[in-house]
Every structure is written in C-alpha cells, then in structure tokens.
Amino acid sequence: MQNFGSPGRLRTAVCVGTIAATLPYLALKIAWVTGSGIGVHGDGMRSGTMIGANLATLGMDAIAAVLALALARPWGRRVPGWLLVLPMWVATGLLAPIALVVPVAAVAGAFTGGFASSGDPSQDLIEGWVYAVVYGGFGLQAIGLVAGFVMHARQRWAGVFALRLRDLPAGPAAGTRRLIVAGVAAFGLIPVAVQLSWAFGSHALRPEDTRTAAESLVIDTGFALLVLAGLVAMAALTRRPDGRPALRTLITAWVGTGTAFGWGLFWLLTSALHTPLNEGQDMRGLALVGGLQALVGAVLATVLALLVTEAAGASENAADRSGMIQA
Structure with a gap:
C-alpha cells in the first residue's frame, strides 16, 4: 500500500515558485481580455478572435497553476493518474522547447541583431518586453512543473523508475506495436525534415518570418531534434529488449512525443484562426505540418502509455507475489 506522507518543504517551495511564475502571464491575459492596451500597439487585442484566443491561453496557464x-498537495494523490499525466505531458511538450531552445536563440539573436520587426504583424502588435516576461515565465514553469511531477511520480509510480527495457511487454502484440511505431515514425520524419529545411533558410510551407538566420537555425533545429529524439526513443522501446534501464528512453519519448503533439496542435490551431498576429500570411503549409506532427505525437504517445501501464502493472504484480512468498 502506498504511503506518501506529507509534502516536504522542497515540494511546497517548488509549487509556490511555479504558481508565482504563472502570475505575469495570467495578469497580461486578464488585462488584454478586459480591454487593457498594456504591452501592445493599437487595438488588435480587442478583436473577438484575439479575446477568444487570450481566454484559451489564460485557461491553459491557469491549468498549469492548478x-x-x-x-504538491495531499489531495493531488487522489486525482486519477491520467488526469495528471495527460496535461503534464502536453505541458512538457509545450514548455520543453521554450526552456531548452529559446534561451540559446536569444543569445544568438543578441549577437546577430535580434528580431527584425518591419513587416511582421506580431512584432508590430506586441512590445518587445512582453516576450521577455512571457518566455521567462514559461521557462520557470517548465522547471517547476517537471521538478514537482518527478517528486510526485517517484512516490506514486515508483515502479516506473525501476523499469528496464526487458520489462516492457513482449509477446505477439510486440510485433504489431513495432510495425505501428515504425510506420508512424516514418511519417513523423516529414515534419522533422520540413523544420530542418526551415533552419537552413527554406521558406517552403512556412509563413513569413523575420527572425535572423542564426535564430531560425537554433529554433527550428532545436524543435526538429526534440521531435526526432522522440521518434528514435519510441523505436528503441519497441525493438528487442535488453537489460538496460528504461528511464532515459522513456523520458526522451515523453518529451519528444509531447513536443510533437503540443506544438503541432498549436500550429494547427493558430493557422486556423485569422488574427492580427498572422494577418496577410499564408498559414496553410504550417497547418499541414502541424496537423501531421500532432497526429504522429498522439499515436506514439498512446503506444507509450500502453507500454508503460502494462509494464508497471506486471512489475507491481511480480513484487506482490514475491512479498507473499517471503511472508
């Protein structure tokens, strides 16, 4: 039987810090949906589409705080596992590239002149300091959520952290899973290849972009490599098992599939909305890339969830049988 005990000071501090990191973003969104012009030029944020988009992203960051x-709190241990894992997976996918890639891109931009604002609707609408506040907060949220989730998961699902690749389900279904992952991963290489082409200057299937070449190289390469790492990790999880610890591969698959789904869905949705941020741009290519990437991430994550659930269940049953024999 699981005995969690009371949350320690570290977990409480991480919780408080993460919630604090959401406050600037939440404050900006509340200001914009109530008609404030702080941090923006003109009245673009007052359109119905932008109010709806801001309400949606306000809700997403509120979910991160919850x-x-x-x-961190005792009541969270009574929440069904999937209700924590699903939003945490999406949050990891959205925030990991921001925490890992954006700081490097910012340094690259500082040495290459930064973002050119002329002709870019988003740069004309939103003041530069807003990006620093928003992405800085996102980076802190990424650190806090990951730290909090690891501490929670180590107590709640300790068996997952001890899994080895040989513990993953085998049998007749393993071949089917291997074929599914191989086929889906092959399709996943398409958005990876497109993003790598963007990194090296191609404008195919992408909206107009005023980032410097160095910024584009860092950002697009970083996003593509995170997704590619997820594809490789999923292939590793479905091949012939061995005795190596599975945790590193599971984490890579978690982050990679989350990035594919989260950002793919984000690109798809933002392409479908006509806002001042994409005014006059052809978003059809980005919608295609995003839709395919989101589908790949969702299918592979489903396979990942089934693998981990079955392996953890088998491991827990084996431990229970061992305990009964010893008793």
Missing part, C-alpha cells in the same frame, strides 16, 4: 498545486 497542476503545480495538485503535484
């Missing part, structure tokens, strides 16, 4: 609280 998630941080659930990971």
Whole structure:
C-alpha cells in the first residue's frame, strides 16, 4: 500500500515558485481580455478572435497553476493518474522547447541583431518586453512543473523508475506495436525534415518570418531534434529488449512525443484562426505540418502509455507475489 506522507518543504517551495511564475502571464491575459492596451500597439487585442484566443491561453496557464498545486498537495494523490499525466505531458511538450531552445536563440539573436520587426504583424502588435516576461515565465514553469511531477511520480509510480527495457511487454502484440511505431515514425520524419529545411533558410510551407538566420537555425533545429529524439526513443522501446534501464528512453519519448503533439496542435490551431498576429500570411503549409506532427505525437504517445501501464502493472504484480512468498 502506498504511503506518501506529507509534502516536504522542497515540494511546497517548488509549487509556490511555479504558481508565482504563472502570475505575469495570467495578469497580461486578464488585462488584454478586459480591454487593457498594456504591452501592445493599437487595438488588435480587442478583436473577438484575439479575446477568444487570450481566454484559451489564460485557461491553459491557469491549468498549469492548478497542476503545480495538485503535484504538491495531499489531495493531488487522489486525482486519477491520467488526469495528471495527460496535461503534464502536453505541458512538457509545450514548455520543453521554450526552456531548452529559446534561451540559446536569444543569445544568438543578441549577437546577430535580434528580431527584425518591419513587416511582421506580431512584432508590430506586441512590445518587445512582453516576450521577455512571457518566455521567462514559461521557462520557470517548465522547471517547476517537471521538478514537482518527478517528486510526485517517484512516490506514486515508483515502479516506473525501476523499469528496464526487458520489462516492457513482449509477446505477439510486440510485433504489431513495432510495425505501428515504425510506420508512424516514418511519417513523423516529414515534419522533422520540413523544420530542418526551415533552419537552413527554406521558406517552403512556412509563413513569413523575420527572425535572423542564426535564430531560425537554433529554433527550428532545436524543435526538429526534440521531435526526432522522440521518434528514435519510441523505436528503441519497441525493438528487442535488453537489460538496460528504461528511464532515459522513456523520458526522451515523453518529451519528444509531447513536443510533437503540443506544438503541432498549436500550429494547427493558430493557422486556423485569422488574427492580427498572422494577418496577410499564408498559414496553410504550417497547418499541414502541424496537423501531421500532432497526429504522429498522439499515436506514439498512446503506444507509450500502453507500454508503460502494462509494464508497471506486471512489475507491481511480480513484487506482490514475491512479498507473499517471503511472508
């Protein structure tokens, strides 16, 4: 039987810090949906589409704050596992590239002149300091949510951290899973290849972009490599098992599939909305890339969830049988 005990000071501090990191973004969104012009030029944020988009992203960051609280408080241990894992997976996918790639891109931009604002609707609408506040907060949220989730998961699902590749399900279904992952991963290489082409200057299937060449190289390469790492990790999880620890591969698959789904869905949705941020741009290519990437991430994550659930269940049953024999 699981005995969690009371949350320690570290977990409480992580929770408080993560919630604090959401406050600037939440404050900006509340200001914009109530008609404030702070941090923006003109009245673009007052359009119905932008109000709806801001309400949606306000809700997403509010969920991040609630998630941080659930990971730290006793009542969070009574929340069904999937209700924590699903938003945490999406949050990891959205925030990991921001935490890992954007700081490097910012340094590259500082040495190459930064973002050119002329002709870019988003740069004309939103003041530069807003990006620093928003992405800085996202980076802190990424650190806090990951730390909180790891502490929660180590107590709640300790068996997952001890899994080895040989513990993953075998049998007749393993061949089917291997074929599914191989086929889906092959399709996943398409958005990876497109993003790598963007990194090296191609404008195929992408909206107009005023980033410097160095910034584009860092950002597009970083996003593509995170997705590619997820594809490789999923292939490793379905091949012939061995005795190596599975945790590193599971984490890579988690982050990679989350990045594919989260950002793919984001690109798809933003392409479908006509806002001042994409005014006059052809978003059809980005919608195609995003839709395919989101589908790949969703299918591979489903396979990942089934693998881990079955392996953890088998490991727990084996431990219970061992305990009964010893008793």
